[in-house]
Amino acid sequence: MSVAEIIVDVPTMQTNRPFEYDIPDSLSEVVVPGIRVEVPFGRGKRRIQGFVMKVKDNSDFQGRLKPITRVIDLKPVLSKEMLQLSYWLADKTYSFQISCLQTMLPSVMRAKYQQFVIPIVKDDPEVKALLSNQDSLEITSALNDQTIRFINKLRKNNKVDIQYVVKNKAVQVKRQAVTTDLNVIQLHEAKSKLRKNASSQIKLLAFLADHLQELPIEYNILEKDYGISRSAIKTAEKNGLLKTIEVTKLRKPVGITPEQTTKLALTSEQQVAVDEISQAITNESPQTFLIEGVTGSGKTEVYLQTIEKALQQDKTALMLVPEISLTPQMVNRVVGRFGDQVAVLHSGLSNGERYDEWTRIENNEVKVVVGARSAVFAPLNKIGLIIIDEEHEASYKQDDNPRYHARDVALWRAKVNKCPVVLGSATPSLESRARAEKGVYHLIRMKKRINNQTLPHVQIVDMRDSENSAVKGDFSPTLQKSLQETLDNHDQSIVLLNRRGYSSFMMCRECGFVLKCPNCDVSLTYHKDLRRMKCHYCGHEEPVPNMCPNCHSKKIGFYGTGTQNIEQQLNDLFPEARVLRMDVDTTRRKGAHAKILQQFGQHKADILLGTQMIAKGLDFPDVTLVGVINADTTLSLSDYRASERTFQLLTQVSGRAGRAQKAGHVVIQTFNPDHYAIKDAAKQDYETFFKQEMYLRHQSNYTPYYFTTLVSVANQDEGQTLKQAYWLKKQLQTALSKDAILLGPSPTMISRKQNKYYYQIIVKYKHEPKLHERLLEILNETQADAKRGFTIAIDNEPQHID
Secondary structure, three states: OOEEEEEEOOOOHHHOOOEEEEOOHHHOOOOOOOOEEEEEOOOOOOEEEEEEEEEEOOOOOOOOOOEOOEEOOOOOOOOHHHHHHHHHHHHHHOOOHHHHHHHOOOHHHOEEEEEEEEEOOOOOHHHHHHHOOOOOEEEOOOOOHHHHHHHHHHHHOOOEEEEEEEEEOOOOEEEEEEEOOOOHHHHHHHHHOOOOOOHHHHHHHHHHHHOHHHOOEEHHHHHHHHOOOHHHHHHHHHOOOOEEEEEEEOOOOOOOOOOOOOOOOOOHHHHHHHHHHHHHHHOOOOOEEEEEEOOOOOHHHHHHHHHHHHHHOOOEEEEEOOOHHHHHHHHHHHHHHHHHHEEEEOOOOOHHHHHHHHHHHHOOOOOEEEEOHHHHHOOOOOEEEEEEEOOOOHHHEOOOOOOOEHHHHHHHHHHHHOOOEEEEEOOOOHHHHHHHHOOOOEEEEEOOOOOOOOOOEEEEEEOOOHHHHOOOOOOOHHHHHHHHHHHHOOOEEEEEOOOOOOEOEEEEOOOOOEOEOOOOOOEOEEEOOOOEEEOOOOOOEEEOOOOOOOOOOOOEEEEOOOHHHHHHHHHHHOOOOOEEEEOOOOOOOOOHHHHHHHHHHOOOOOEEEEOHHHOOOOOOOOEEEEEEOOOOOOOOOOOOOHHHHHHHHHHHHHOOOOOOOOOOEEEEEEOOOOOHHHHHHHOOOHHHHHHHHHHHHHHOOOOOOOEEEEEEEEEOOHHHHHHHHHHHHHHHHOOOOOOOEEEEEEEEEEEEEOOEEEEEEEEEEOOOOOHHHHHHHHHHHOHHHHHHOOEEEEEEOOOOOO
C-alpha cells in the first residue's frame, strides 16, 4: 500500500495541513512529490485539486483512505526545493500553504473547477428535457434560478447526479507541421519519378531533402517563407511521402528587440565588484552583496559579467527587476548578451506567454531568467547567482496573501543553492544598508559614473516664491526656460509628475461639494480623454456631472494636477515639441511600455512625461534635462517611509539626466525646499540622508531598529470592525512583553475602501518569542469570522503603514 500526503485546494486553517490518500496501483508509478492530482474531498462527490507533498509506504490512520481520482500532471510541476520553500513561506507570511504553492505556478496552471449534471435515469422525460439529448449539462452562472431548482429536484429524486471536474487551464499552442520517414536518397528517388510538370511536388521534395535535419517544419513557415502551398503538402501526404503532425509552439514575449552586445571594459570599481562576486560563485558561498552605486556607475555591466561567470560554471542565474516599466530596456540588454538562453517572466505577459516561458525554464532550455517579483519562484536548477536590481523598491513586496518579500525568498533560495545574492541600488533601503553596516551584507560602493561624467547639476525651485506662485499652471519660469533651451539644442527631456489623470478632484465653487467614490473615502479623479470620473482604488467610474449633485450649481471646477493636465500645458507652452505620456492609462495595452520607450529612444519625441515608472532604470544618452513638477507628493504621505521614498524617487529620476557625454541638468519644483530629503537628493548625498533618517527612525522606534507587524481588520459595519480590532489588540497583549510597543487600533489613511471600513494595529518589537505562535492562533480563531464578512490580514514587515 502506498500513501500520498496531499495539500488540498481549500484555503482554510482546518485544511492547512496534508491529508492522506490511497495511491491506486494503476497510479503508483506516476504519483510522486510535486505533481498535482484530483482527489475527492468532503462527504459529497466534490472533486478538487491537490499537491502531492510526500509519498510513503503506510498510514497510521485506522480507517479506509480515499483513493486519488486521477493525476493532472505527467511530471512534477514543483521541485523538492519549491515544496520545502512552501513550508517556510506559509509560516513566514501567515498564509495557507495551498496559497503559497499556487503562487509559485503561473496563474494559468491554477485549477478551474467545473460542475456537470449527469443522468442517472437516462430515459426519464424530465432528465431528457433538462439535458436536451446531451450527455451532460455544465452548471454555470448563466443558469437561472428556476433551472437550478429543477436540477435540485431531480437530484433529490436520484434521477441526476452532480459531477465535479478539475480542469487544467494551461493550454499549449499546437501547430500543424510536416515530417517524413524517408531519408535523402529515398526523397531524391521519389522526386525523379515525378512528372516534369509536377513543379510543386518537385519543389517540396527538394526542400525536404535539403532541410531534413530541421524537420518537423510548420505549415505556415513552408507557406510564408518558402512558397510551398498546402495543396502540395496534402498531395505528398496522400502519396505517403510525408506526414502531418502537431507540434507545440512556444509563444515568445513581445516587445523584446535586443541588439547583440559584447563585454565592455570595466572601470576599477566595476572590476572589484565582478571579482568579489565571481569568487563567491566559484566558492558556492551564499553571501549577500549590496552594491551601492550612483546612477550611471555601470551596475548593469557588473550584473551581466557575473551572470556570465555563473554560466561558465554550468550554473543558472536569476535576475529580478522591480516592475514592468523597467523590464524592456533591462531585458533587451540581458537578451542582447545571452540570446536564447534567457527567459522573461513578468505580469505584462499573456497567460499563454508566461506559461510557455515557465515551461522553457522547467525543461532546462534556458540558463538565465529575468523578471519581476514572482520570477523569484522560477523553476531554475543549479542556481549560481541571484540579482535583485533596484532592491529598495516597494514593489518587491506582495500586497496580498502570501505577503512575501522577493528579497527574503531570494535569500532562502540562495542558502539552498549555495549561491551569492547581489542587491543593487543607487539608494539602498535603510534595512539593507543597516545590515551592511553590521556586516550581515558585504557592501560594495561604486561612487563614479563609468564615463567619469559628473552627476547632473540639480536646481531646487521654491514654489512659495512670489515669482513662481504667480505663475498660472504648473511650470515655473526656471523649468520653462530649461525646457526651451533643451528643445533648442535638439536634446530630450523627462518630466515627472507622481499622479495620473487630468485633475485630482472636482469641486463645486458654490457649496464646496467634492464628488467622492460611493465605495471609498476618496475623491474621484477626472480623466479628460474619457470624460469620466474614476476611483483609483476600486475602479468605480461615472460620467462627469454638468451641475453640482448637492446644490445644483453649474459652477463646477477641477482642481489639482494630473499627467493629462501637464501634457496639455506642455502642448500649450511648447507647441513645436513632441510629447509622449507614460502612465497607467497609456500603458494598459500589451507592449505599450516597450513601444513608448522605443519611440523615445528613436528620438520620435522630445519630452517624456510620466509617473514614477519613468523615474528609474531608463538610459537615454540624449536626455539632458529632468524636471520634477511636484516633489512633495510622496513627502506628504502619512507613512514613516515618506522621506525615504521621496529621497529615492528624486535621486533616481535625477540620474536619468546626463548619462552619456552631454552634461545633465535637473529642476526640482517644491514647496518644501529646506526638507532634508529634498536637499540631500539634490546633492545625491546618500550618506548624509542615511544618517539623518536612521536617527529619526531610532527616535520613533521604527525599522531597522524594531521589527514591525501590521494586523488589519475590515468589515462593512464600522462598529463591528472597531469591536473586532479591540478584541485583536487584547489577544496580542497576552503574548507581548513590556518591551513591545502596541499602537492602535486606528483607522487607515483611507478608512473606507470598496464599502469596507479598515482599522489597523501596529506591533513594534525586538524579541518576542510568543508573538509568532499567537498570531497563528489568531488566524485560526478568526477563521469563522470570514463568514460574517470580516477580513483579517497579518503583514510581516509592511512596506506601507497608512
